[in-house]
Amino acid sequence: DWYSFNVLPKLGKLVANDEDSYRYLAESIRMHPGQEALRHMMRGVGFGHVDVHNLSAGVVALHVGIKC
Incomplete structure (x- = not known):
């Protein structure tokens, strides 16, 4: 949480000018x-x-469903 709310927005501002x-x-x-x-x-x-x-060692998950 600390990284997500403190570091990530600052990186977004630095890299993309979009905190x-x-x-x-x-x-x-x-x-x-x-x-x-x-x-x-x-x-x-x-x-x-x-x-x-699970993709990328669990960082991303793809859910696939079949509608009955």
Whole structure:
């Protein structure tokens, strides 16, 4: 959290001259549901089969659902 809210926005300002977008990125990551919660939400809206594929050593996850 410290890195996300203190270092990341400053890097965004330095590299892209856009501190606010990088602060928003840190906030949105914190609010996003975890893998299992998202899988459960997808099943709850009618996806019968949901797979989770971790990419980049788990930094990114791809959720794939089949609608029944």
